[in-house]
Amino acid sequence: MPVSPLITHPLHADSRQSCFGGVWYNPSEQAVWNSPRLKVYVAPVNIDYIKARFPKESPSLAAQFRAGLQKDIRNVLENKSRQTGGRMKWQLVDRPVPGSVTLSLAIVKLKPTDVGGNIMSDLVSLVSPLPGTSLILGRFMSGDVGIEGRLSNTNTDAGIMEFKAYNTDPITLFSVKEFERFAFDQRNLRLFSSCIADIFKAGPASSIPKTGEFDLDPF
Template identity: 90%
Template sequence: MDSRQSCFEGVWYNPSEQAIWNSPRLKVYVAPVNIDYIKAGFPKEAPALAAQFRAELQKDIRNVLENKSKQTGGRMKWQLVDRPVPGAVALNLAIVRLKPTDVGGNIMSDLVSLVSPLPGTSLILGRFMSGDVGIEGRLSNTNTGAAIMEFKAYNTDPITLFSVKELERFAFDQRNLRLFSSCIADIFKAGPASNIPQTGEFDLNPF
């Protein structure tokens, strides 16, 4: 898989919608992030994480689109818009899974590792205390409503010893969402890579 899509667990491109990547003029809309799957468990944190994720996406995608225009001498002028308009592509995303890091558990696993004679104790315990975050997304044609691409990505906390981020419940989730944002934005640099195997369309939970 191309490095631009390497952070995704699954990617599907609609073969009949690939001409969009050669459009000289294109508008890109990033919709508010869906949090229906996580807001019940995190009523305060979910809206904040979703707003932060969308802001990161808008910033990253805007930078990619502006650089694309500069690199092509304005031949391909793609721009970010604040609402869906005819002839645009709409990016819809959802955070479908969220588990914060168990701060107290991580601290205890580190302390246990200091007195345990078994090597790797902290790493084993830390795995159970780790958080994770999952997203699903769809890029669609606003004229027809047809899906251009679909993707899903899931990430678990990296296993570390005595990380400062272990003291922040959502620090790793925020880091992973920033990683997802960068990967999604990179797709707009050149569209899908030719070496990505075409897969069947998969069902996305929130769409």
């Protein structure tokens, strides 16, 4: 279930979306994706839902997430301008301005990788006669991160789209990241960043507006 107030509509799962666990798209806001001039503002990431447990780490993770997202979105917007010969000039801005869209995000779940648990599970697997013991035990030691987001029209505050994404650590035979507390969470946040930025490549307007769902293929 949604955690933050950014999600105000039912979200729909779509197996064609590799990153998002659910999306809602407002068909009445289709025009924004055809605008020849558009400014995009990325608001500071909300950490109200995780800062009590991780008062030191959560601001840093949120800042890294936002910085990576701004970089990814800027690259997409600049490429869009070049590919259209300047016909569509979209740009990233450092504050909300009239005629822009605002991307609001919240990290709503954070569970670091249990480094000590992963070390123990690997040691147990060395003496266990059962194959796959490390993978099974490692699943319980995995980290987890979740975000929720909303893209809105700055002029009207109308929602353009809403989405959520949750990822746990991948199951691996061995990875150095298993022994870094937030390494997989940072990896997943970078993945989310890439997926969100790719929304601006083509926009969801051409997919399934009748149902409020859209197809997003970020790879």
